[in-house]
Amino acid sequence: MNQNPTLKKIAERLNVSISTVSRALKDHPDISLETKKKINELADLLEYDPNPYAVNLRTHSSKEFAVVVPSLSNFFYHSFISAIEEEARIFGYSVIIYRSSNDAKIEQEILKSCRHKRVSGIFIAITSETTDIAPFLKLDVHGIPVIFFDKVPQYESCNKICVGDEHAAGIAAEEIMNKGIKNVLAIFGDKNMSITKARLEKFSSVIGQGEDVNLQILYATSTDEAEQVTLAALPGYVGRKFAVFCMSDEILAGSMKAIQRKGLQAPKDLGVIAISDGMIPLLFYPEITFAETSGYNLGKLSFSRMMRCIAGSSFAQTIVDESRLVVGGSM
Amino acid sequence: MNQNPTLKKIAERLNVSISTVSRALKDHPDISLETKKKINELADLLEYDPNPYAVNLRTHSSKEFAVVVPSLSNFFYHSFISAIEEEARIFGYSVIIYRSSNDAKIEQEILKSCRHKRVSGIFIAITSETTDIAPFLKLDVHGIPVIFFDKVPQYESCNKICVGDEHAAGIAAEEIMNKGIKNVLAIFGDKNMSITKARLEKFSSVIGQGEDVNLQILYATSTDEAEQVTLAALPGYVGRKFAVFCMSDEILAGSMKAIQRKGLQAPKDLGVIAISDGMIPLLFYPEITFAETSGYNLGKLSFSRMMRCIAGSSFAQTIVDESRLVVGGSM
DNA sequence: ATTTTAACCGCAAACGTTTGCGAAAACATT
């Protein structure tokens, strides 16, 4: 169990002081080129790397970001994390991933851990049960920037990066109108979620523009429920030209099961369109047309906002990422 | 930007020494009940938590585990991580998740970071391009146990926790035989992966037991390729009673697309069965019957192996988790 | 009344860094 090399060991072997080694390694102008060379060579040889705990203890900064998500089994968060990691690598930060399991209590523990670790910043999609955002603001006060993404609190004065719910719902609705479809079955998620409200409002308003369009709106809070409500509603549509709109992947998975169960096939028997991050729609044939909410984009946006915060920008900002239509064969 | 409370602050406010506070907080017998009470009360009030960096610097132990996976967009790894987190929480460890993106270079960096952070142990599914396992063994020498799971190296003498490839392939094959199906189209993954070989061998051997069974074996290294090869093979089977076997979720996703494309429906037109962690099979109607490879089980097994290592067990062990048949409606 | 024992607590060093400050040596300026 041989120890990792330390500044001290290098210093002793070279008959210089610890401070000289420290400075040489970070290219401090006080150290002569000759000494620097010597030191760097030995450091390379020994594969020296500073002990992050000691560094942090001394400097109070960790060069690592935390990403907190409710769940990992989610393509959207996955691509968000990818984007953050890509950027972080460039800037010499590492990223540590936390999963709150959508549990506010665990979320609190994670937050505490982040505070004690003095992470450089936090990207977080809050749980659906998070009500108290005071702890987040406290972090900000402690000098740890918090960027909320995707699932964000109502509170105004914080940094929020969201998908363009209205925009996504809008382009999905427009696609339906463009196809000249007059009968629309739309399945939305939990009525209480702000995301549902935003999508619903825009969707109905765009659909409402059309003449004598028949729009039926249903709600489901889970994949199973989505299957049930879709199953119950479908019989009313068979034979007519109609489309099913699903607000999310969760809903889409359920509705598609119902559609398959009824033996219906898109685009022959009906149109199907969704708002999605792009994983589920690709599992079916034909691939489902969807308005893309890109976790990757959101990640890039969030990161640049974070860097600005670290650089000193203190005013809060809400950024919305607009989505684009990915055309499959389901309409 | 008020600072976190420290031992020193508590000590000063109570007119005792730092060491007394430290000992009181960890219930050391040297400290009187009265003093302990005083100290604990103030600590609670101030929401004191030890600075992990200082603790680590002093003790050389971090009470955190690292989980390294090639990808996060994977239900199997997700449930593995869930299991680890559940257990870790119980034992007072936290877990930090790394993603190697299936890149051996990134994997090396992660390993280095783990070493410097002196994590208490590492759970890792190696990348498919990892050839040199010396760095892993070196960690073990440094006193950091390494548990390989799922994607494990060939090297004998290390701790490996794997899914029971043979067993899973076996029960899938048996299910096919039990249904009296004589024509089988089996799609496997990358020929070079050990997992493919293991599954293939067992599958063919069980199927081979049956009389005049017609088995066709195809390979695909991606979802798209799986769709292509399935598409090409399907016409030869229509009209006959047959089954499609998919070695993995990746394959299943592709094959299902081909099956839908041909307008075939399970179980009417064919049987479908797979080896899966259980996410994808549930997206279709009827749900696909599959031999379950449980990430959750693997996580539990891995964790208990880890704790044994930490407790001092030094001999390496390979554990195989057998799977069970989850019956959907596709056969 | 003296010694032994136990209960309780503080001192100080150590973990590996970073960094302000001061000092020695070398060099340049009068």
Added chain:
DNA sequence: AATGTTTTCGCAAACGTTTGCGGTTAAAAT
């Protein structure tokens, strides 16, 4: 030759803990 100026480096304190050891009281034993 004396003074000023760089260049180059080391000292030592600090970050917040943990812990061996020793010291002080008070109670118990002689």
